[in-house]
Amino acid sequence: MHLGALFIASHVLSSGSMRETARRFNISVSTASAAIDSLETELALKLAERSSGELVILLAGGRVLEGLAPILAATAQLGDKLGYREPEAYGQWAARIPVKLVTMERYLEVADQGSINRAARRLRLGQPQLSLQIANLEKFFGDRLFERQAQGSALTEEGRFAYTVFSTISLAWNELKSAADERYQRTARSLRIGAIIPTGSESWVARCLGSLVAEWNAGRNKNALSLVSMTADDLREALKSGRIDVAILDSVFGLESFRHRELLRTDMVAIAPLDSMEATAKELVASHPICTPSPRTGIGHAAMTFGYDRTLHRRLRDRDITAADSLPVIVDLVANHGYVSFLGRVSAMPIADRVRIVELAEPMLMSYHVAFNHRRAAADACDLLIATAAKIVPAPVAQNAAFA
Numbered sequence: 287m288h289l290g291a292l293f294i295a296s297h298v299l300s301s302g303s304m305r306e307t308a309r310r311f312n313i314s315v316s317t318a319s320a321a322i323d324s325l326e327t328e329l330a331l332k333l334a335e336r337s338s339g340e341l342v343i344l345l346a347g348g349r350v351l352e353g354l355a356p357i358l359a360a361t362a363q364l365g366d367k368l369g370y371r372e373p374e375a376y377g378q379w380a381a382r383i384p385v386k387l388v389t390m391e392r393y394l395e396v397a398d399q400g401s402i403n404r405a406a407r408r409l410r411l412g413q414p415q416l417s418l419q420i421a422n423l424e425k426f427f428g429d430r431l432f433e434r435q436a437q438g439s440a441l442t443e444e445g446r447f448a449y450t451v452f453s454t455i456s457l458a459w460n461e462l463k464s465a466a467d468e469r470y471q472r473t474a475r476s477l478r479i480g481a482i483i484p485t486g487s488e489s490w491v492a493r494c495l496g497s498l499v500a501e502w503n504a505g506r507n508k509n510a511l512s513l514v515s516m517t518a519d520d521l522r523e524a525l526k527s528g529r530i531d532v533a534i535l536d537s538v539f540g541l542e543s544f545r546h547r548e549l550l551r552t553d554m555v556a557i558a559p560l561d562s563m564e565a566t567a568k569e570l571v572a573s574h575p576i577c578t579p580s581p582r583t584g585i586g587h588a589a590m591t592f593g594y595d596r597t598l599h600r601r602l603r604d605r606d607i608t609a610a611d612s613l614p615v616i617v618d619l620v621a622n623h624g625y626v627s628f629l630g631r632v633s634a635m636p637i638a639d640r641v642r643i644v645e646l647a648e649p650m651l652m653s654y655h656v657a658f659n660h661r662r663a664a665a666d667a668c669d670l671l672i673a674t675a676a677k678i679v680p681a682p683v684a685q686n687a688a689f690a
Contacts (some may be wrong), residue, residue, distance in 0.1 A: 401438035
């Protein structure tokens with residue numbers, strides 16, 4: 287990474303704007319964007335989110351900006367030495383510094399070894415290549431950095447100044463990079479599991495995950511577990527991008543390209559307020575407002591299909607219904623605010639003391655699946671989840687007569 291790109295990225299993080307950075311230093315917006323992208327790649331860390339033309343600096347971006355402070359101070363020192371003292375002239379120059387951070391490291395090695403030949407051997411570089419890089423640095427400074435002697439190379443006064451500045455920059459950069467390396471090692475050791483959003487702490491999903499964590503850690507597995515809840519759509523995307531290793535989903539839809547196994551099977555039921563009097567799902571839908579998970583979830587997709595395909599649920603075609611990706615909110619709307627919704631029986635049974643469970647006139651069959659990537663630890667977690675689900679969920683609930 288070039289020192290100029292690092293300067294640009296730091297200004298984007300401090301100003302919160304790529305366009306303002308581009309205007310200030312007379313560069314293109316794409317150059318500012320590329321600087322941030324390079325910094326994120328080098329540190330293996332997301333620093334900013336781009337949304338609807340706006341740039342949102344994340345907390346990690348603020349921390350990295352603090353770590354860049356010594357580098358920016360050393361860069362200003364370098365600019366002052368080379369005659370760029372006016373703020374505008376300094377900014378224009380600093381954004382275009384062509385010196386790579388790796389070149390600074392190699393310069394420091396030559397200075398420490400007192401010889402280009404010895405440094406080239408230690409760095410496993412060709413001596414002509416290293417000599418060219420030192421020559422380019424001297425061209426940048428406009429002065430000699432080494433005095434060539436019979437026994438090697440000695441630093442000139444300008445060279446000693448460059449050594450001080452480059453040492454400061456190198457130390458600060460290596461501290462930032464070491465933090466990135468530690469994050470990478472933690473991520474590599476961690477097994478990331480994503481699950482559909484549970485209805486509450488009593489749900490079978492929450493209990494399965496809790497049991498998984500307890501058994502996993504009791505077995506002193508070397509991979510630490512990391513858990514997150516998302517919608518089915520988000521889980522598929524996270525699994526595809528590698529952000530998670532295992533996903534528990536309420537639908538087999540979209541899993542063709544993943545390794546997956548069935549976790550359990552059940553059927554869909556309607557859930558209604560405890561004081562409701564309607565005997566059928568048709569009557570409930572006709573008399574109550576409706577809230578279901580959105581089509582982004584497996585259960586929501588099934589519920590919407592159920593509603594649109596059957597004339598008894600004409601209100602689902604004629605009127606908007608409320609869609610929510612928070613199952614605890616849906617359960618609260620049903621239990622306390624007179625709404626009706628649809629859930630898999632396996633998810634409805636643990637909350638039977640809070641809602642009425644009403645059978646559907648026509649069975650709507652569902653299956654829950656666990657998808658996983660190539661990691662051995664992911665397959666092991668999958669085996670544990672299936673075994674745990676079989677223990678937690680009673681067979682008559684997980685698989686009714688419709689599947690016989």
